[in-house]
Amino acid sequence: MKTLIDCQNKNYLNYVKCISPKTNQKRSLLHAFWVGGLICSIGQTFRYLLEFGLNLKGDELSAYVSMIMIFLGGLLTGLGVYDRIGKYAGGGSIVPITGFANSVVSPAIEFKTEGFIYGTAAKMFVVAGPIIVFGVASSVLVGILYFIGFRVF
């Protein structure tokens, strides 16, 4: 049942939506694309260097590349540079693994004032927590499906 207030609110919200400044979608997408692409290219460069320079292969190679990218993400966050990249690139800097590092390191730095246990340690995953929870949960689900699949087929 629509009340008068609901109708008034709907009119107001439509009006606000019309006159609120819109994000320039094309520009944001372009920024995200080229910065995200650049970060991934840097990761790929390290991969080639390690593969042909140190002859690493398979899982070990992937692990090393991830470690380097996470380190760089954390370092740039600590230096106060990553938030500026993020302000410009948006999704392009959030999505790669460097963004994950940023989301863990930034609250860790921020909450240092509350001490190492209740501050840094407790609040470290306040932004990245959902990534970890849903990541683990979905891998469990996939594992169950594989298990059933094996049994059945």
Add this chain to the structure above:
Amino acid sequence: MNRTIIFKNKPSIIGTSTVAGPKESSGSIADFFDVKLSDDKYGEQSFEKAESKMVFTAVKNSIINASIKESEIDAMLAGDLLNQIVATTFAARNFDFGYLGLYNACATFTESLVLGATLIDSGHLNNVVCVTSSHFSSAERQYRYPLELGCTRPPQSQWTVTGAGACVLSHNGYGPKISSATIGRIIDFGVVDANNMGAAMAPAACDTLLSHFKQSKTNPFDYDLIVTGDLGTLGSRILKDLLWEKGFDIDKQHVDCGELIYSICECEYQGGSGAGCSSLVFNSYLYKKLRKNEFNKILLVATGALLSSLSAQQGESIPGIAHAVVVEN
């Protein structure tokens, strides 16, 4: 129902002081601030402690500027944006006068003026200090994301002002007087976007202004300036449209503190916001202009968005509030 008070023994604002953060100190009205900080931690270990120190400094200096002794102050009416208003509470530890903690988000400053003026007008108290503060970093920590997180801000968001502004209201003494005030009521038009505070608060500002004009029998042309606290560019436009609908045009008199405080509006999106925004601008720029008689009658309407981080996550809309105060020579 009457929410407008016309004061009989109009209290005077006999002294003010402001402490502004680094970004504000390079803004368009920076010359009017008393203390301009270059370090947003103010030499302290945390942003919360820094905000508290800013409040303490502003209160102390405002009492000095008012040329009275600390022992003559009866009470301090204060508020800020932190949980349990710790910035002002902890600053009040250093003083011997009474403390009344207030919270109305960014409308806290005019709330303190309304209540302080009422206490003095009634004859119960002689001198009170009204102070509010906000700090960008401590507010971001509490309400939004860690500072170093690489995320974008939408174009309708505002930048929380780092600053504290204090004023001394007195029964006697020379200074611009608070002649009337209107207590606002909570207005919620269903805005859920926590980044669009201007849209959430504009209806409350409209309601308070309409009530004020009606109950005090005045109209926009009676005032030199109609100053809103932190509606920002978008919120100001919405307010003018809403008032225009009701037959009032405040375009010639209107200015927003959030728009005044920063020089370049582009990087700060809609302008400044925060409990410190209106008190910083009023206690520096507007007060000094009033004392020089460059303005003679100002209607100050600070607006607040009464949400919490939990309420936003629970899908609740944002209620707004606005209190109005008339300050005249």
